[in-house]
Amino acid sequence: MNFHIITLFPDSFSSYLGESIIARAIADKKISVRFYNPRDFTKDKWRRIDQKPYSGGPGMVIQALPVIKAIEAALKRVKSNELRVTKRKNKKLKSRDSKLVSRTSIIFLSPGGKQFDTAYAKKSAKKYTDIILISGRYEGIDARVKKVLLRYKAKATTEDISVGPFVLTGGELPAMIMIDCIARQVEGVLGNFDSLEESRISSSEVYTRPEVFTYKGKKYRVPKVLLSGNHAEIEDWKKKQK
Structure with a gap:
């Protein structure tokens, strides 16, 4: 091109x-x-x-x-x-x-x-x-x-x-x-x-390390489902987040 x-x-x-x-x-x-x-x-x-x-x-x-x-x-x-x-x-x-x-x-x-x-x-x-x-x-x-x-x-x-x-x-x-x-x-x-970026227009929330992020005394955690290792539940969670 x-x-x-x-x-x-x-x-x-x-x-x-x-x-x-x-x-x-x-x-x-x-x-x-x-x-x-x-x-x-x-x-x-x-x-x-x-x-x-x-x-x-x-x-x-x-x-x-x-x-x-x-x-x-x-x-x-x-x-x-x-x-x-x-x-x-x-x-x-x-x-x-x-x-x-x-x-x-x-x-x-x-x-x-x-x-x-x-x-x-x-x-x-x-x-x-x-x-x-x-x-x-x-x-x-x-x-x-x-x-x-x-x-x-x-x-x-x-x-x-x-x-x-x-x-x-x-x-x-x-x-x-x-x-x-x-x-x-x-x-x-x-x-x-x-190539994975192509689906991000309507993608779910994304998280990375650390598992617990603390800012001004308040803790922000990664959703438990993402730590579960259960791929079916994770995919279901992603669909609900879109």
């Missing part, structure tokens, strides 16, 4: 992607994460990519052309990757292979988009080889970006996705959430132990 992130702040991802399961997945080449900064695609000598909205009001709007150029750069890499894979497998390119981005999803991260969940993550991991995540900032991105992308309609899926009914400063945090959740669905990313 290849993630392509369109963002003005690529450095904000480095700490998160450099730790734990995601870092291992990148090191093991189970996933890849690449960044495309719209500032790198502007001709403005000050690298400005935002202007005041025509509608008036507060804030600034990210211009269309730098974002479109960044998306085109990502799509170019997608095609390059797929051509390389095709050649490695010694397959002849057919006419339909001109649409090599058919297994690519272009996602605008928006609080008003379709709700992201685990089911969506599982579907994406199976359906796509590349996901382009567009992280907005300020008052948003010029709407003409989506109109330009209509020409890619038959090649790549384009949609608005939200990680929750709330507004954030930008799309970087939602992008990290989606990378994490989708990557977990990619074969080989999670080990046997880590």
Whole structure:
């Protein structure tokens, strides 16, 4: 799975992607994460990519052309990757292979988009080889970006996705959430132990040592059933706790 992130702040991802399961997945080449900064695609000598909205009001709007150029750069890499894979497998390119981005999803991260969940993550991991995540900032991105992308309609899926009914400063945090959740669905990313986490959305309470935890004079004990060794009773207890 290849993630392509369109963002003005690529450095904000480095700490998160450099730790734990995601870092291992990148090191093991189970996933890849690449960044495309719209500032790198502007001709403005000050690298400005935002202007005041025509509608008036507060804030600034990210211009269309730098974002479109960044998306085109990502799509170019997608095609390059797929051509390389095709050649490695010694397959002849057919006419339909001109649409090599058919297994690519272009996602605008928006609080008003379709709700992201685990089911969506599982579907994406199976359906796509590349996901382009567009992280907005300020008052948003010029709407003409989506109109330009209509020409890619038959090649790549384009949609608005939200990680929750709330507004954030930008799309970087939602992008990290989606990378994490989708990557977990990619074969080989999670080990046997880590795979147990998949059932924790509705899991029961969990406890670890010590058996008796004392805080400010009050003792907090592990439920006796968990110490009994009776697996049937423990499973019954877990079901009741959910």
